[in-house]
Amino acid sequence: MTTTSFAPAFVSGDAARAVFVWTDAIRALQSAYARPIPPRSSPPRTVAVAGKTWLRTLPAVPVGGRYYGAKIMGMAMGAATPGVEYVIVLFDQQTSRIAGFVDGNLLTGFRTAATSAAALDRLAPRGSARLAVLGSGLEATMHTRAIASVRDLNEVVVFSPTRERRATFAAAVTRDLGVPARGAASAREAVEGADLVLAAARSHGEQPLLFGDWLKTGATVVSIGSTIPEQREIDVSVVERCDIIVCDTLDEVLEETGDMLAAHAAGIAFRDKSFGLDQLMSGAIDEPLQGARTRMYKSVGSGLQDVVMAELILDKAIEAGLATRLPIEFETKR
Structure with missing residues (x-):
């Protein structure tokens, strides 16, 4: 030695x-x-x-x-x-x-939000966008700022169960980013009509917070709140609605997150439309990406x-x- x-x-x-x-x-x-x-x-x-x-x-x-x-x-x-x-x-x-x-x-908060924004930058159409945010905690705060660094946001609409937290979050977005922001009384109100949807808060009781029929055609979803089998964030209808799903760690997202396990149990086929983040960044999935209307990035984090x-x-x-x-x-x- x-x-x-x-x-x-x-x-x-x-x-x-x-x-x-x-x-x-x-x-x-x-x-x-x-x-x-x-x-x-x-x-x-x-x-x-x-x-x-x-x-x-x-x-x-x-x-x-x-x-x-x-x-x-x-x-x-x-x-x-x-x-x-x-x-x-x-x-x-x-x-x-x-x-x-x-x-x-x-x-950890920086890297999760930055990775989501890196994916969204390749997934979402260019141009001005309205962002819906489900959640008002640290992850929602960081993701909103990360997304604002890659897209011109014309409005941010946030839903959180507590009115005061919604108001505080919206005020901080306007103050820090100069983007008009407001709270919504329900998750559905926040999401309907949004170009970008951030799901960054699991519900009490692990019930889904986001449903597929709320999403407009052409929306891009970022889902970060379900990272282990016991956690739920999005309904299986979101998995069914999305034409392409990009995962930071493909097998771990598809086989070890509660949302995808629930979709599998419901008989929804998603393996053929799911790809790794490396495939997105390398250009390997440019062709299916061009034909996709509603898109989703789902993450569990990685070393x-x-x-x-x-x-x-x-x-x-x-x-x-x-x-x-x-x-x-x-x-x-x-």
Whole structure:
């Protein structure tokens, strides 16, 4: 064993927020997914569970990137003050050493929204658009800003069960983005007539929030709220209505999310019209995309997104002098 003098860097959530730019993140993800993705370079997430404690890992080795690594998150639900903390550990392909640690809490929201916008940018027709938002939390907030960076929004209409939250969300959109925004009294009212539909909030009781007959022909749907078998967000009629479905992690979305499992149980055929995000970005599905009227992007998240975002943020934070060099050393096994 030999000891390295290489000091890894730490990037806090505040530093990540200071250097993050939506367009840079979206371009980085589009570039990453346009490259060939070897089958084992971004494997499915793994979860270790014992009692009320769980630990999840999402590893990835992006093709063409300098860094590789994994996001790790965990929670001991029996703790006095339970909560989830996230960290992305980056290794340097040039040295094989640990290069840095990035706080993954805010980054997870950034990467999910940026990936959705990267997909929507290729899926949705160009031009001014009305956006319907189901949900008013962090994911809905970040997605609205990410989508606004790739499309000219003429109106944002939000539905959330609480009137005050709808009003607060709409006011923030107008203040931050300069886009007219308002709340709607129902999900259907928000969605009908919308060009873009963001589903970013599961309902209480895991009942679907979005139905296919609400969607106008030509609408593009982004669905991010159902990521495991027990969760529901969209009705099976949405799956049936969409002519093309793009998934960030194809098999995981189709086989391990509650919405798609419900559609399968209802006898709806969707495998032949479902494709991977890499196929969208590489141009491999340009022909079926041209003939599709109603389109959907559905995601569960992946380590590839985490590592691509962490690399971008680490580099920017170091350049801006906002990364903290840690007074630690790791032993290197030769």
